[in-house]
Amino acid sequence: MHLFNNHGNSFPSLLFLLKIATRGHALLKKKSDALTVQFRQILKKIVSSKESMGEIMKTSSFSLTEAKYVAGGNIKHVVLENVHTASLKVRSRQENVAGVKLPKFEYFTEGETKNDLTGLARGGQQVQQCRVAYVKAIEVLVELASLQTSFLTLDEAIKTTNRRVNALENVVKPRLENTISYIKGELDELEREDFFRLKKIQGYKKREIEKQLASAKEFEFAEKDSSQKGISRNSAHNLLSAGREKDEDIIF
């Protein structure tokens, strides 16, 4: 679509603005639809993820109980002592979905997980299993966190887009259309006035001409008459012009 005129710096015409508004409206509607589709998909994933999270947490919790049992219930102290820098962290990236930047979390391990559980006399295997279970839980949870943030961001984006669609549809376009039809109306009326004025003037002119013709004919008769009756031509003229002037006064 040719958006720019070759003679820059002119005001965009109303019709042009209406065209853009209509186009923008259609595009934004499409965007809103695309985002809503994504939104529902994410929501479905969230619901199923949350359910599986419940399951995984149960399993991990179980595994911890086992480890506690085997290791003699001293686990928590040892673990708490051993906390230094986190070895399990997340990083976030941005993904572009239908024009909206959605965050995505990934978990990663950094450094060595402290395996210094020497305070525990036994149960190394159970503890290891427990650890594995919880790492798995983290995996699911991080995925869930990604989905959740995407969900919230999409929600905002959809609301904003819909706000714009509605604004275009209910405010901008009607205003433009009203202005355009008002102007058209005014122009039509001016045209009609012009036409009417033209007709009126034509009418006057016609009447002027007819009157002149009529008075010319009268003059002919008057001359013939005066020459027959012996009245001078001049007085005949005077008679006629006097009469005509009076008439002019009346009409104009």
Added chain:
Amino acid sequence: MANRNQIPTNNSALIAMIADEDTVVGFLLAGVGNVDLRRKTNYLIVDSKTTAKQVEDAFKEFTTREDIAVILISQYVANMIRFLVDSYSKPVPAILEIPSKDHPYDPAHDSILSRVKYLFSAESVASGKR
């Protein structure tokens, strides 16, 4: 698109926890725990003696920290500060409600799912039907 919702790309962020002892210990075992030089931790163990105010403070602290991207909170703890959790509207850090041993997961109270209750019909998860 408006830039107010810019979520900064973070190369390295922590997972915070506000949960009961067992859950926290389990995650600490996995390596999630962090204690910095000022002895600030990224977790709060909630037991019967923890007050709602302490939970509130921890929540507020974790949500304002730049280096925390995810907060895991036991659902029954979240219920203690339900008003705070529900009015929290930032996408990051993400708030995840998790079940605990004594309190299995209840979708009816999840602050995220309750927001979209209107999207569901009769057979809905958010309505708590199982």
